[in-house]
Amino acid sequence: MSCFEVQPGWVTTNDERRCFAYFQRCSLPNLGLAFNPSLWRKTVLQIGLVDPAVYHAAIMLGSVHEDSVEKQMRLSGENLHQARHRFALEQASRAYSFLSQRQASQDPQLREVVLVCCLLFLISELLLGRYDKAAHHLQSGLQIIKETQEYQLETSRRSLLLDTTLVETFQKLDVECSHFGPGTPFSANHEPDQDWLGQNAFSDLRNVEDVHNCVTLLMNQGIPFLARCWPLSGVEIAASYGVLSNRQQQLLSLYFQFQERFQMFKDIHYNNIDRLEQRAVDLLQIQCLVQILSLKTCLIKGPIPTRMTPEYLALLSAHELFLAKFSERPSFTLDYGIIPGLWVVASQCPLYSVRIQAIKVLQSWPHAEAFKNSNVAASLALEIIKKELQAEDGRVMSVIDEYADKELAYFLFETLRSTQYSENWSFIRAYNILEQ
Template sequence: MNPRRKRQQHGSRSRTGCRTCRARRVKCDETPGKCGNCTSTGRPCEGYEVYRLPLPGGPKTKRGGGPPLTPAAASRFRWVVTSDERRCFAFFCDRTIRDAVAFYDSARWPRMVLDMANTDPAVCHAVIALGAAHQETVFGGMQSQLALTAQRTSWHWVATEQLARAFGLLRRRNPHDPQLREVMVLCCLLFVLTSLIRRDYDSVIRHLRSGLRIVKELEARISPTLVAVFRHLETQAIHFGLGDHLHEPNYMRLPANLWPPTQPIDQSPDALEPLHHGVLHFMLRGWGSSAEIIAAHYEALHAEQTALLSKVTQTQASFAGVRAMHYRTLSFKEQRGADITELLLQTHSLGLRTCLLKNDPARLEPFTPEYAALVTMAERVITKFPEKPSLLDFTVRWRALQALRSWPHNEGAFDSLVVSTVLWERFQIELKVRVATDLRSLLGSDVGPEEFDTMVNRQVEDQLRFITGNEDRELAQAGAYLSHAIDSDHSMKSWTCVGRLLNLKA
C-alpha cells in the first residue's frame, strides 16, 4: 500500500499545526516556537497561525462559513499555502472582484492584481487579507458590524495575520528591485480596500496617502489603470482632507463639456472623474464655511459656483443624448452604471445650487421638490439591483435614509451604513432644533427649562414615531456605534460631515 495513503487513513492531520506542516499535509507535533517535525528534517518552520490555536480555558470559536473553492483560483500558487489562504484567495476571485468593479464591466485592475499575486508573495498575502475581510463582512453581515459588541470571526484574524505577513515581506524587499514600486502601489490599494471594509479609517488614510504619494512621484512609470483607480479613490476620500495629489488643483480649467458626443458611455467613470472632484471640492468648501465667510467672499464663490454649474449642465445634456442613443445596446450592468452617472450629475447640480445657503430654511424650502425627485430617482436605480446595495422635508430625509440602508454596500471610500448613521444623527438633532424653535416662539419664556426640555423631547418622540413608523431601533444602535467610533478613531473627527455633526451637537 502507498505509505502516503496509509498515513492519510490512520493519522489525523492537525488543524492547529504550524504553517509548514499544514501546507505539506502532514501531522505536526506542535512544539512551541518551531515544531520538531520541521527542525528534524531541516525545513524552515513558518510558525503557527494564532487564530487557530485553542483558546485558554475553553473550546475554539466556531469558524465562519465560506464559499466552495474554485479550482482555477486555488491552484495557481507558486509556493505552499494553507487551506484558509486558498479559500480566501478563491473568495477574492469569485466575489470580491465582482463587487469591486463597480457598474461597468471593466476588471483591468483586478486582473493586474491577480497576475501579480501569482508571482509576488506580498501581493498574494494582501489579496488573501482582502478576501478574508470581505468574507467576514458577507457572512457576518454589514449591519452586525455596527454593534459595539460585534464578535470577531476567525476571518478577522486571518486578515490580520495576512496583512502582517504582507507588511513583513515589503519591509524585507530589496530597494533596488525594479518591481518594488508597482508592488507597493498594488499593496497600498489592497490595504486601503481592506481597511475600508473593516472601517479602520486611520489605516485608510495612512495607506491611501502613501499610495497617492508613490503614484504622483512615478506616474509616468506606473500603469494608467492603477493611476485611474487612485484618482477615483482620491475623489471619494476628499472629505478625509488628503489634499490634491493627482488632480488639477485649479479645476476651473476643465473644459466646458466633459462628455463629447463621440465618448463611449462605458468610459463615464474615467471621463467624469475631474468634474466629480471639482464639484465635491467646491461643495465641501461651501459646507465647511461659516455664513460670515461665505458672505465676505460671496462674489468669488458665486463666480466659481456658476462656472461649475455650467460645466455640469452642459455635461448633463450631452450625456443624456448619448445615453438615449445607446442605452438599449448596453449590458444590464452598464445600464445601471449609466443610471447612476445620470443620478450623480443631477446630485451635483442640486448640491452646487444649495451648498452656499447654509441651512437657511426660507431659501432652501423651494428645493424640497427637487430633493424628493432625487430620492425617487435613487429608489428607482436601487430597485434594478438584484442584491440590495440633507434634505429639508424630514419625510423626504427618512425616505433617503431608508433607501440608503436598504442596500448596505461599500463603494471605494463610501460606506453606506456609516453615511446613513451620520445622517440619522444629524436628522434627530435638526428635528429637535426645529421643534425647540417652534415651541419657544409659541410659548415664549413662560415655561421653565426642565419643563420645556420635557415638552421638546415628547414632541420629538411623537414626530419621529410619525415619520419613521417605529422603524428606527436599528439606527439607534448604529448611533451608539458611531459615537464610540468617533471617540476611538481620531481621523473621523476631521471629516466634514462628522465635524458638522459635532458642531450641531455642541
C-alpha cells in the same frame, strides 16, 4: 477549473486558500462593479497569483471583508479577540515581510506590487472603519505614483509604466477623501486642461467610457469644492461669497452643458448598449443629479427652501428606479454609487417624510462605496433629524425610534471618536454632529 479557483504556485495553508477563494469569488467581482473591472479581474488577481506579498494582502482583505459582511457592514474597528481579525493581521504581517525582503530589489514590477498592496490595505482599513490608516495608505500610494512618474520622465524608462486603471483608482480615492481628510486632495494633479473647460468640452461623447471620463473630470472639481463649502459657517460664506459663488456658478454651468450632451448620447445609444453599460450610464446620471443639487445648495446655511423639495423627490426617485432596475447588491465597491445621493436627500430635504424614506433605502442595503458606508450615512442622517427636532420632545421619539438601531449608533460614534480627524469630516462639521 474556473479563474476563481486558480491557486498560486507555492505552498499555502487551508485557511489561506479558503480566504483567497473568498477574495476571488466575493471581493473581486464587486470592487469594479460598473467601471474598470479589468483592474480587479485581471491586474490585481494576476499579480496576486504570482506575488506572495499581494497574495497575503488579498487574503487579509478577504478575511476582513467576510467578517464585515457577517456584521452587515458595520464599522467595528480592529478586534484581535476575533479570529478573522487575528488572521487578517497575520496575513498583513506576511505581506509586509515579503515587501521588506524586496526593498533593495531592482525589479521594475516592484512599484506596482507595492501599489496593489497599498490599495488592498486601504480597502481593508475602510471596511474596519479605520479611516486614518486608510488615508495613510492612500498617501503612500499617491507618493509611489508621483515618484514613479517623475522617475519615468527623467529616465524615459517605459518599463516603469504603472497600470493606468490602478493609477486612476488612487486618483479617484484621493478626490473622494476630500470629505474625510484634509478638505482637499492630497495630490494637486486633478485640475483639467483649460481647453477642456471650453464650450466644446462635451461635444464628442462616442461611448460609455467617454461619458465616464467627462463625469470623472467634473467630479474631480465638484467634490473638493463641496468638501470646502459644507463645513463653512454662514459668516465664513458671507466673507468669501463672491469667490465661492463664482466657482459655484462655473461648476453648475459645466454640469448643465454636460447634461445636455449626455441626454443626446442616451437618446442615441442607450438602447443599443449592453446591460452592464446601461447600469454604468444610469449611475453616471445619478452622480450628475447629486452633484448639481449639492452645488445648488452648498452655500445655503440653515433649512433648505421648501421650493426645492421637488428636486429632492426627483433625486430619491432616480435612486429607487435604479435599485428596482438593477438587483445586484454588492457589499463593497470602489465605484461611485447611491450612498452620496441618498445622503443628500436624507440630510437636507425640507420634508422629513422624504428624508426618512431615503434613510430606509440606505438601511435596506448595508454596503460601502470606498470611503462611504450606508450604515454611517443612515445613522448620521437620523442624528441630524434628532438635532433638528430636539425642541419637539415627543415627536423626536415617534419619528426616530422605529428606524434607530442603538447598537449601530454605538459602532458609529465609537468609529468617529477613534478616528483622529473625524471632527473635520465635511459633513460632520456641517452639522456639528459630534457636539454634545
